[in-house]
Amino acid sequence: MAQQTRQRAEKMRPSGANEGTGSAAPASGRPPVRSAPPRSGPARTGASRTSYAAIDLGTNNCRLLIAKPSADGFVVVDAFSRIVRLGEGLAATGALSDAAMDRAVAALSVCAEKLRARQVTLARSVATEACRRASNGAAFIERVKRETGIALDIISAQEEARLAVLGCHALLEPGDGPALIFDIGGGSTELVLVDSTGPSPRIIDWLSMPWGVVSLTECEAAPEDSHVDVRAAAYARMRARVADAIAPFAERVPPDADQPRLLGTSGTVTTLASVHLDLPKYNRQLIDGLIVPTGSMRAISQRLSLLTLDERRALPSIGPDRADLVVAGCAILEGILDIWPAPRLGIADRGIREGILRCLMDQRL
Incomplete structure:
Protein backbone atom coordinates (compact mmCIF):
# COMPACT_ATOMS: atom_id res chain seq x y z
CA MET A 1 0.00 0.00 0.00
CA ALA A 2 2.79 2.45 0.90
CA GLN A 3 4.48 1.89 -2.47
CA GLN A 4 1.20 2.46 -4.32
CA THR A 5 0.56 5.62 -2.35
CA ARG A 6 4.08 6.94 -3.02
CA GLN A 7 3.36 6.79 -6.72
CA ARG A 8 0.49 9.22 -6.25
CA ALA A 9 2.73 11.85 -4.66
CA GLU A 10 3.15 15.03 -6.61
CA LYS A 11 6.65 15.45 -8.08
CA MET A 12 8.12 18.84 -7.38
CA ARG A 13 11.24 20.60 -8.69
CA PRO A 14 12.92 22.67 -5.97
CA SER A 15 14.98 25.60 -7.19
CA GLY A 16 17.55 26.64 -4.66
CA ALA A 17 15.31 25.95 -1.67
CA ASN A 18 16.72 24.58 1.56
CA GLU A 19 16.32 20.89 2.24
CA GLY A 20 12.90 20.17 3.68
CA THR A 21 11.21 22.84 1.61
CA GLY A 22 10.35 22.93 -2.06
CA SER A 23 9.09 24.74 -5.09
CA ALA A 24 5.54 25.31 -6.19
CA ALA A 25 6.39 24.36 -9.76
CA PRO A 26 5.47 20.68 -10.29
CA ALA A 27 6.91 18.69 -13.14
CA SER A 28 3.58 17.02 -13.85
CA GLY A 29 0.37 15.81 -12.26
CA ARG A 30 -1.56 18.15 -10.01
CA PRO A 31 -1.96 21.84 -10.91
CA PRO A 32 0.70 24.19 -9.53
CA VAL A 33 -0.02 27.07 -7.21
CA ARG A 34 -0.67 29.62 -9.94
CA SER A 35 -0.80 33.37 -10.10
CA ALA A 36 -3.80 34.98 -11.77
CA PRO A 37 -3.12 37.07 -14.90
CA PRO A 38 -1.74 40.52 -14.07
CA ARG A 39 -4.15 43.41 -13.97
CA SER A 40 -2.01 45.42 -16.36
CA GLY A 41 1.05 44.87 -18.50
CA PRO A 42 3.42 47.40 -16.90
CA ALA A 43 2.97 45.89 -13.44
CA ARG A 44 4.74 42.71 -14.57
CA THR A 45 7.65 44.36 -16.38
CA GLY A 46 10.82 42.63 -15.22
CA ALA A 47 8.78 40.16 -13.17
CA SER A 48 11.39 37.44 -13.56
CA ARG A 49 13.85 39.67 -11.68
CA THR A 50 11.40 40.50 -8.88
CA SER A 51 11.61 38.54 -5.64
CA TYR A 52 8.65 38.22 -3.28
CA ALA A 53 8.68 36.90 0.27
CA ALA A 54 6.22 35.56 2.81
CA ILE A 55 6.86 35.04 6.51
CA ASP A 56 4.46 33.08 8.70
CA LEU A 57 5.14 33.30 12.43
CA GLY A 58 2.88 30.78 14.08
CA THR A 59 2.46 29.47 17.60
CA ASN A 60 5.02 26.74 16.97
CA ASN A 61 7.00 27.58 13.82
CA CYS A 62 8.62 30.48 11.99
CA ARG A 63 8.60 29.94 8.23
CA LEU A 64 9.88 31.95 5.27
CA LEU A 65 9.53 31.54 1.50
CA ILE A 66 11.21 33.73 -1.10
CA ALA A 67 10.05 33.19 -4.68
CA LYS A 68 10.07 34.60 -8.18
CA PRO A 69 7.17 34.43 -10.64
CA SER A 70 7.35 31.81 -13.36
CA ALA A 71 5.18 30.87 -16.30
CA ASP A 72 3.34 28.18 -14.35
CA GLY A 73 3.21 29.73 -10.88
CA PHE A 74 6.35 30.63 -8.97
CA VAL A 75 9.76 29.18 -8.21
CA VAL A 76 11.09 29.16 -4.65
CA VAL A 77 14.62 30.57 -4.51
CA ASP A 78 15.11 30.42 -0.74
CA ALA A 79 13.29 29.06 2.28
CA PHE A 80 13.66 28.79 6.03
CA SER A 81 11.77 27.01 8.79
CA ARG A 82 12.48 26.77 12.50
CA ILE A 83 10.47 25.52 15.46
CA VAL A 84 10.36 28.44 17.92
CA ARG A 85 7.41 27.49 20.16
CA LEU A 86 6.32 31.10 20.53
CA GLY A 87 3.13 30.02 22.31
CA GLU A 88 4.87 27.89 24.92
CA GLY A 89 3.21 28.55 28.29
CA LEU A 90 0.68 30.96 26.79
CA ALA A 91 -2.33 28.93 27.91
CA ALA A 92 -1.23 29.19 31.54
CA THR A 93 -0.02 32.80 31.67
CA GLY A 94 -1.84 34.59 28.86
CA ALA A 95 1.45 36.13 27.74
CA LEU A 96 4.44 35.29 25.56
CA SER A 97 7.43 34.29 27.66
CA ASP A 98 10.81 36.00 27.38
CA ALA A 99 12.47 32.76 26.25
CA ALA A 100 9.84 32.15 23.56
CA MET A 101 10.12 35.71 22.25
CA ASP A 102 13.92 35.42 22.17
CA ARG A 103 13.66 32.24 20.07
CA ALA A 104 11.26 33.89 17.66
CA VAL A 105 13.37 37.03 17.30
CA ALA A 106 16.45 34.89 16.60
CA ALA A 107 14.59 33.05 13.83
CA LEU A 108 13.19 36.27 12.38
CA SER A 109 16.71 37.74 12.34
CA VAL A 110 17.71 34.89 10.04
CA CYS A 111 14.70 35.70 7.86
CA ALA A 112 15.71 39.38 7.73
CA GLU A 113 19.19 38.45 6.54
CA LYS A 114 17.71 36.29 3.79
CA LEU A 115 15.39 39.10 2.69
CA ARG A 116 18.39 41.40 2.32
CA ALA A 117 20.58 38.81 0.62
CA ARG A 118 17.89 37.97 -1.93
CA GLN A 119 17.03 41.65 -2.51
CA VAL A 120 13.34 41.02 -1.92
CA THR A 121 11.14 43.63 -3.59
CA LEU A 122 7.85 43.01 -1.82
CA ALA A 123 7.09 40.96 1.29
CA ARG A 124 4.30 40.31 3.73
CA SER A 125 4.97 38.98 7.22
CA VAL A 126 2.13 37.69 9.38
CA ALA A 127 1.70 36.46 12.95
CA THR A 128 -1.18 34.25 14.00
CA GLU A 129 -2.84 32.77 17.10
CA ALA A 130 -0.10 33.22 19.69
CA CYS A 131 0.18 36.94 19.00
CA ARG A 132 -3.59 37.30 18.67
CA ARG A 133 -4.11 35.80 22.11
CA ALA A 134 -1.12 37.11 24.09
CA SER A 135 -1.52 40.15 26.31
CA ASN A 136 1.94 41.30 25.21
CA GLY A 137 1.47 40.42 21.55
CA ALA A 138 1.54 44.03 20.37
CA ALA A 139 4.69 44.78 22.40
CA PHE A 140 6.37 41.75 20.88
CA ILE A 141 5.51 42.97 17.37
CA GLU A 142 7.15 46.30 18.19
CA ARG A 143 10.26 44.51 19.46
CA VAL A 144 10.50 42.47 16.24
CA LYS A 145 10.29 45.63 14.14
CA ARG A 146 12.92 47.35 16.27
CA GLU A 147 15.41 44.47 16.32
CA THR A 148 14.95 42.88 12.88
CA GLY A 149 13.22 45.47 10.70
CA ILE A 150 10.41 43.01 9.95
CA ALA A 151 6.91 44.48 10.27
CA LEU A 152 4.65 41.65 11.39
CA ASP A 153 0.93 41.92 10.79
CA ILE A 154 -1.23 40.11 13.37
CA ILE A 155 -3.90 38.68 11.10
CA SER A 156 -7.38 37.54 12.06
CA ALA A 157 -8.35 33.88 12.16
CA GLN A 158 -10.51 34.45 9.08
CA GLU A 159 -7.60 35.92 7.13
CA GLU A 160 -5.41 33.03 8.27
CA ALA A 161 -7.97 30.57 6.91
CA ARG A 162 -8.26 32.48 3.62
CA LEU A 163 -4.52 32.49 3.03
CA ALA A 164 -4.18 28.80 3.87
CA VAL A 165 -6.91 27.94 1.36
CA LEU A 166 -5.31 30.07 -1.35
CA GLY A 167 -1.99 28.37 -0.72
CA CYS A 168 -3.09 24.75 -0.94
CA HIS A 169 -6.46 24.39 -2.68
Missing part, protein backbone atom coordinates in the same frame (compact mmCIF):
# COMPACT_ATOMS: atom_id res chain seq x y z
CA ALA A 170 -4.81 23.31 -5.96
CA LEU A 171 -4.16 19.94 -4.30
CA LEU A 172 -7.84 19.19 -3.74
CA GLU A 173 -9.03 16.03 -5.44
CA PRO A 174 -11.40 16.72 -8.34
CA GLY A 175 -15.06 16.27 -7.51
CA ASP A 176 -18.46 17.83 -7.07
CA GLY A 177 -19.90 19.40 -3.97
CA PRO A 178 -18.11 21.30 -1.20
CA ALA A 179 -14.72 20.25 0.13
CA LEU A 180 -13.18 20.71 3.58
CA ILE A 181 -9.70 22.19 3.99
CA PHE A 182 -8.12 22.35 7.43
CA ASP A 183 -4.94 23.71 8.98
CA ILE A 184 -3.89 22.30 12.39
CA GLY A 185 -1.71 25.01 13.89
CA GLY A 186 0.06 25.42 17.19
CA GLY A 187 -2.54 27.58 18.93
CA SER A 188 -5.65 27.08 16.82
CA THR A 189 -7.11 24.97 14.03
CA GLU A 190 -8.87 26.46 11.02
CA LEU A 191 -11.54 24.49 9.14
CA VAL A 192 -12.81 25.91 5.87
CA LEU A 193 -15.68 24.63 3.73
CA VAL A 194 -15.04 25.63 0.12
CA ASP A 195 -16.71 25.52 -3.25
CA SER A 196 -13.91 24.60 -5.64
CA THR A 197 -15.86 24.65 -8.92
CA GLY A 198 -14.48 28.02 -10.09
CA PRO A 199 -10.94 29.18 -10.90
CA SER A 200 -10.45 30.19 -7.26
CA PRO A 201 -12.01 28.59 -4.17
CA ARG A 202 -15.05 30.27 -2.66
CA ILE A 203 -15.32 30.03 1.12
CA ILE A 204 -18.78 28.83 2.16
CA ASP A 205 -18.23 28.55 5.93
CA TRP A 206 -15.31 28.39 8.32
CA LEU A 207 -14.35 27.81 11.94
CA SER A 208 -11.30 28.70 13.98
CA MET A 209 -11.24 26.57 17.08
CA PRO A 210 -8.89 27.48 19.95
CA TRP A 211 -7.06 24.16 19.98
CA GLY A 212 -3.78 23.54 18.21
CA VAL A 213 -0.98 21.14 18.98
CA VAL A 214 0.67 23.43 21.54
CA SER A 215 -2.45 24.65 23.36
CA LEU A 216 -4.04 21.18 23.52
CA THR A 217 -0.81 19.54 24.67
CA GLU A 218 -0.37 22.05 27.47
CA CYS A 219 -3.93 21.42 28.69
CA GLU A 220 -4.24 17.65 28.44
CA ALA A 221 -0.96 15.83 27.70
CA ALA A 222 -0.14 12.82 29.87
CA PRO A 223 3.05 12.93 32.01
CA GLU A 224 6.10 11.51 30.26
CA ASP A 225 6.44 8.44 32.48
CA SER A 226 2.73 7.67 32.77
CA HIS A 227 1.10 4.26 32.38
CA VAL A 228 -0.52 3.39 29.05
CA ASP A 229 -3.98 3.72 30.64
CA VAL A 230 -3.15 7.29 31.69
CA ARG A 231 -2.00 8.10 28.17
CA ALA A 232 -5.20 6.64 26.73
CA ALA A 233 -7.30 8.72 29.13
CA ALA A 234 -5.40 11.89 28.23
CA TYR A 235 -6.01 11.22 24.53
CA ALA A 236 -9.71 10.70 25.20
CA ARG A 237 -9.85 14.07 26.97
CA MET A 238 -8.12 15.74 24.04
CA ARG A 239 -10.65 14.26 21.64
CA ALA A 240 -13.52 15.38 23.87
CA ARG A 241 -12.23 18.98 23.91
CA VAL A 242 -11.95 18.95 20.13
CA ALA A 243 -15.42 17.45 19.72
CA ASP A 244 -16.95 20.17 21.90
CA ALA A 245 -15.17 22.94 19.99
CA ILE A 246 -16.03 21.56 16.57
CA ALA A 247 -19.68 20.70 17.27
CA PRO A 248 -21.25 24.00 16.09
CA PHE A 249 -19.41 23.75 12.78
CA ALA A 250 -20.41 20.09 12.38
CA GLU A 251 -24.07 21.04 12.76
CA ARG A 252 -23.82 23.70 10.06
CA VAL A 253 -21.89 21.72 7.46
CA PRO A 254 -22.98 18.09 7.12
CA PRO A 255 -20.66 16.37 4.62
CA ASP A 256 -21.69 15.62 1.06
CA ALA A 257 -22.72 11.96 1.22
CA ASP A 258 -21.64 11.22 -2.34
CA GLN A 259 -18.05 12.39 -2.42
CA PRO A 260 -16.68 14.17 0.66
CA ARG A 261 -13.26 15.61 -0.17
CA LEU A 262 -10.72 16.50 2.49
CA LEU A 263 -7.37 18.32 2.37
CA GLY A 264 -5.10 19.00 5.33
CA THR A 265 -2.16 21.37 5.60
CA SER A 266 -0.05 21.26 8.75
CA GLY A 267 2.90 19.61 10.42
CA THR A 268 0.52 17.04 11.87
CA VAL A 269 -0.73 15.68 8.55
CA THR A 270 2.68 15.77 6.87
CA THR A 271 4.22 13.98 9.85
CA LEU A 272 1.54 11.27 9.90
CA ALA A 273 1.86 10.86 6.14
CA SER A 274 5.59 10.27 6.66
CA VAL A 275 4.77 7.58 9.20
CA HIS A 276 2.29 6.07 6.73
CA LEU A 277 5.05 5.81 4.11
CA ASP A 278 7.58 4.64 6.72
CA LEU A 279 10.08 7.23 5.53
CA PRO A 280 13.57 7.24 7.10
CA LYS A 281 13.46 11.05 6.98
CA TYR A 282 11.02 13.69 5.78
CA ASN A 283 10.77 14.07 2.00
CA ARG A 284 8.56 16.89 0.74
CA GLN A 285 8.52 15.57 -2.81
CA LEU A 286 6.77 12.42 -1.61
CA ILE A 287 4.43 14.14 0.85
CA ASP A 288 3.07 17.28 -0.83
CA GLY A 289 0.12 16.14 -2.92
CA LEU A 290 -0.06 12.65 -1.41
CA ILE A 291 -3.45 10.97 -0.96
CA VAL A 292 -3.74 8.74 2.11
CA PRO A 293 -6.65 6.51 3.21
CA THR A 294 -8.20 8.09 6.29
CA GLY A 295 -8.41 4.66 7.91
CA SER A 296 -4.62 4.54 7.87
CA MET A 297 -4.38 8.00 9.43
CA ARG A 298 -6.76 6.98 12.21
CA ALA A 299 -4.81 3.79 12.92
CA ILE A 300 -1.53 5.71 13.08
CA SER A 301 -3.09 8.36 15.35
CA GLN A 302 -4.40 5.79 17.80
CA ARG A 303 -1.10 3.90 17.84
CA LEU A 304 0.94 7.05 18.50
CA SER A 305 -1.41 8.12 21.29
CA LEU A 306 -0.41 5.04 23.31
CA LEU A 307 3.35 5.30 22.82
CA THR A 308 5.65 6.88 25.38
CA LEU A 309 7.40 10.12 24.57
CA ASP A 310 10.70 8.27 24.07
CA GLU A 311 9.03 5.76 21.74
CA ARG A 312 7.64 8.59 19.63
CA ARG A 313 11.03 10.32 19.56
CA ALA A 314 12.60 7.12 18.26
CA LEU A 315 10.39 7.10 15.15
CA PRO A 316 12.46 8.70 12.35
CA SER A 317 9.39 10.27 10.76
CA ILE A 318 8.63 12.14 13.99
CA GLY A 319 11.88 12.78 15.85
CA PRO A 320 12.48 14.85 18.99
CA ASP A 321 11.08 18.16 17.72
CA ARG A 322 7.51 16.93 17.19
CA ALA A 323 7.29 13.96 19.54
CA ASP A 324 5.62 15.83 22.40
CA LEU A 325 3.08 17.62 20.16
CA VAL A 326 2.06 14.97 17.65
CA VAL A 327 -0.49 13.26 19.94
CA ALA A 328 -2.52 16.46 20.23
CA GLY A 329 -2.39 16.77 16.46
CA CYS A 330 -3.70 13.21 16.16
CA ALA A 331 -6.64 14.04 18.45
CA ILE A 332 -7.52 17.11 16.37
CA LEU A 333 -7.27 15.13 13.14
CA GLU A 334 -9.56 12.40 14.45
CA GLY A 335 -12.06 15.02 15.53
CA ILE A 336 -12.10 16.41 11.99
CA LEU A 337 -12.52 12.93 10.51
CA ASP A 338 -15.47 12.36 12.87
CA ILE A 339 -17.42 15.23 11.31
CA TRP A 340 -16.17 14.84 7.73
CA PRO A 341 -15.86 11.10 7.03
CA ALA A 342 -14.02 11.26 3.73
CA PRO A 343 -12.42 7.99 2.58
CA ARG A 344 -9.16 9.74 1.68
CA LEU A 345 -7.13 12.66 2.98
CA GLY A 346 -5.09 14.92 0.72
CA ILE A 347 -1.81 16.10 2.23
CA ALA A 348 -0.42 19.58 1.56
CA ASP A 349 3.03 20.78 2.54
CA ARG A 350 2.03 24.32 1.64
CA GLY A 351 -0.35 26.87 3.06
CA ILE A 352 -0.23 30.42 4.41
CA ARG A 353 3.12 31.38 2.88
CA GLU A 354 2.09 30.18 -0.55
CA GLY A 355 -1.23 31.99 -0.17
CA ILE A 356 0.61 35.22 0.63
CA LEU A 357 2.87 34.81 -2.39
CA ARG A 358 -0.12 34.24 -4.67
CA CYS A 359 -1.69 37.45 -3.38
CA LEU A 360 1.50 39.48 -3.71
CA MET A 361 2.06 38.31 -7.25
CA ASP A 362 -1.56 38.90 -8.19
CA GLN A 363 -1.42 42.40 -6.67
CA ARG A 364 -4.26 41.55 -4.35
CA LEU A 365 -2.66 42.75 -1.13
